[in-house]
Amino acid sequence: MEMKKKLSGIFAPITTPFVNEDVSLEHLKANMLKYRNTGLAGFFALGSNGENKSLAEDEKLKVLEVVLHEKAERQLLMAGTGYESTRQTIAFSKKVAEMGADFVSVVTPSYFKKRLTDEAMTGYYIDIADAVSVPVLAYNAPGFTGMTLSAKVVEKISQHPNIVGMKDTSAGNMSSYLDVCSDDFDILAGTISTLFTAMSLGASGGVVSLANAFPNPCCELYEKFNSGDLVGARQLHFRLFRLNRSVSGSFGVAGVKYAMEVGGYYGGDPRLPLLPLSDDNKKDICNAVAKAGL
């Protein structure tokens, strides 16, 4: 059996730009043209910061087209394809695979959380991985879904040849997951706030929203750690941790989008019902960026 492809580095879970609530492919393209010259290993499109759940399917497909077209060839694309039913997720994952996405990243379903037992969740990921031609990543996002993948599910799905890794944004489960997963299963930290400790434990990299606004410092943290500069990595960790708390931690997607503007990208507002930031909120972010010295 073939070994799974090795994932590593920093991925940006790119946002979906809106102008007056319409998806703006022009702004998306402009952002991508800047990202292609960064150290980013790739992109997670249509994730939480991409407001996946707030988009219609035709909008999702257009977003992917632009990203696929504009990213550098060396950069990989993970496309968020999770729906609540196995059937919907497979159908959309197949479309996305045909378009050329390198991975599908499948967030846990969550609506029926009381009945989504370990058996149901394991079956879900295996059914998808059996049906889809590109490799599958699990996406564990309890802050959004209210569902946490158990270590047992991770252990089982990690052994499937077409389930190659996961993005984990939960707090404090990294050791559990790394302890039980197969050797060729790559776990990526889901936020810059845990990247440093995740890498200490053996994680392969991160898919971190701060990289949407400040890709290079995030890549620098990854590099510093990998080059053995623990002290430097730790210092940078705390600088980025503090900044991230004032951006995504305080304001979610709207915060990430405004930080992108500070960082030289198009941000714009999130789609309603998410509210735009107030001027005071924006000032807080500006101050946090200034303090971080980026």
Add this chain to the structure above:
Amino acid sequence: MEMKKKLSGIFAPITTPFVNEDVSLEHLKANMLKYRNTGLAGFFALGSNGENKSLAEDEKLKVLEVVLHEKAERQLLMAGTGYESTRQTIAFSKKVAEMGADFVSVVTPSYFKKRLTDEAMTGYYIDIADAVSVPVLAYNAPGFTGMTLSAKVVEKISQHPNIVGMKDTSAGNMSSYLDVCSDDFDILAGTISTLFTAMSLGASGGVVSLANAFPNPCCELYEKFNSGDLVGARQLHFRLFRLNRSVSGSFGVAGVKYAMEVGGYYGGDPRLPLLPLSDDNKKDICNAVAKAGL
């Protein structure tokens, strides 16, 4: 200003029948032909028990067509139209209103729960009610969404002329909501387990999954209470409470669907990743029905 239409009685949050994962409109029609001769005041289609979040939009529209066509004229239709973004919800609600649904029932968005402040939630419901021609019901379902509507939001939206009521499946908030809502805002208990106490407090009726399988006993509880037979209502409450705990309480949608088979309707399995019941689970439900003496 016109008074809001008065909602009352028992509504069935009908399930969506599947055969081999495909929506079966035939089975849905057959169920409806039985329901039209019951005491049900109407239906909530495409709710949680309708597996709304597991359906594609074209499937949803076909379900609504059948229900609209087969229900008795006196019976009302609430259609579940909630998506995660205001834009999607409005777009789908408009389609549904044109088809002839009496109400749209809009579950709270939940993915970005950390940023769905009272202000965001109030704005969400008001934007929808302003844009849609049929009256809007809120749907508070923390067991599924992890989001609970605050009393402040209920207070504000209840004053909008086109937001006429809500289905509440939360535990222990009924007094808070009834305390603050406007006088012409109808609150419906979201489960048979709370119908009796909700009516004691002033709720207008219920949208209760047990009515999918056993509509008449659920209507009987409503009637007994309304006719002033408190002792009889309480006794029936405990019988149905106990049964409901063994059906929806233990097994969710899959349990409701199997209870429907026991009650003489088509149930079938839920869509994956929800798993079908085991034979033992089914026996538990049969026993509970037998004990309830229905």
Add this chain to the structure above:
Amino acid sequence: MEMKKKLSGIFAPITTPFVNEDVSLEHLKANMLKYRNTGLAGFFALGSNGENKSLAEDEKLKVLEVVLHEKAERQLLMAGTGYESTRQTIAFSKKVAEMGADFVSVVTPSYFKKRLTDEAMTGYYIDIADAVSVPVLAYNAPGFTGMTLSAKVVEKISQHPNIVGMKDTSAGNMSSYLDVCSDDFDILAGTISTLFTAMSLGASGGVVSLANAFPNPCCELYEKFNSGDLVGARQLHFRLFRLNRSVSGSFGVAGVKYAMEVGGYYGGDPRLPLLPLSDDNKKDICNAVAKAGL
């Protein structure tokens, strides 16, 4: 076997008065002399509002002495005796029984909540009931303890001849408990906010903090319900519900103590680390009392 003594009516979970952090037996006595002429069926001393966990054991004994001495003979005394270990709880319960308390009310232990299985909790209450000469009440207080008694535990312990009832302050479990408990097990609502619905379901009365400040209106709600005046009871329910939300609901023990001052009793401050109310907080309570028209 003898039938259990029937509990009914409204009990005040009396506060422990402090002057400069010292227990003030004088103020306690003065409060009791007023309470003895109310319709209160009795008292729960050393409960949550009695700041049980903030008192040394010798202070607890002195409080009980005063209450036993000053209450009317017809009024019953429940004494809070729960500690974290079976051994401590039994030892203190025995002392209290010898002093003449009518019941011991034993809050669930909670520190080791992860290991307090149904088996452990059942054993706990049975060990105590076997060892103590006065009847035992369970006290379910998840808002303080983070522990909720399961219906299975309630079912089992309710069958013990010396476990005669429980105070329940949880949200939405009353039907579950009443459904499974033995016929001679009395369940008391733990707050005025749920007294009305609890009585609709068959609860025997209430132990409600609002009765510390306004005993007669609380007794009136109980009487109205019992005399069959549902409409009057419901109206009074909403008046007291709203008031309670502004007192205990907003400020806990400190709020209850200040409401006592408004109601003509000695309140004072809670023991540190609980903070005294601000002037604004106090104004809020005054306004809420005025609105309630008491």
Add this chain to the structure above:
Amino acid sequence: MEMKKKLSGIFAPITTPFVNEDVSLEHLKANMLKYRNTGLAGFFALGSNGENKSLAEDEKLKVLEVVLHEKAERQLLMAGTGYESTRQTIAFSKKVAEMGADFVSVVTPSYFKKRLTDEAMTGYYIDIADAVSVPVLAYNAPGFTGMTLSAKVVEKISQHPNIVGMKDTSAGNMSSYLDVCSDDFDILAGTISTLFTAMSLGASGGVVSLANAFPNPCCELYEKFNSGDLVGARQLHFRLFRLNRSVSGSFGVAGVKYAMEVGGYYGGDPRLPLLPLSDDNKKDICNAVAKAGL
């Protein structure tokens, strides 16, 4: 101003041995005579694993006497002195300080958690630190208390000259706390499962229950990390993480006590209502120890 004393190394949160529910000072002494020849930097007596909340105060004092008498002189003693009220905690802390404890370790109060605001918690620790002659450690134990210290509280209390550090058993807050605390404030990981990542971030050591049974491997992890052997430390981390999950993670204090027996110490049963382990539970622990190769 004097610098705070520097805490570092591995501390054992020693258990309290019982024989038939009575504290056994003999067994405690025997354990201590073994511990004094290990690499342990000291002890946390009367913590969660010491079943603090299940002991009477005279029992607590006797435990401390033995520990103070039998530990090696180089080993430090932290004594758990937290009660629910400031008054009780100060009174007991003073006794303990007079006996010769090096630190008092004060768990957060939790019974009135809804009213224990940041202001209340900051006041609590500062009042204690002002009143007690020995340095104070905070103890953050949400798994037991349901309370989590906010970063704001940690920031403020860390600046008090007599509050010198904290034991943190929460999941995922280490970066937040280290980010804001003063430079001379020592944070200790509260479980072996997080020691490795905590030290990566700058924690000073750990107070870890696995050290009750296997002190030397725990100390070895600390040493490996400090000597710069990251790869070795990570490998040992995963071995101990896995073992710990099968001991404290699965069975709490009862598991720790049985692991102590496997490790050559006296364990015994916890005090009721905590139940003793079954034979199967014990076998699980034996197997986990064997697999860990200790």
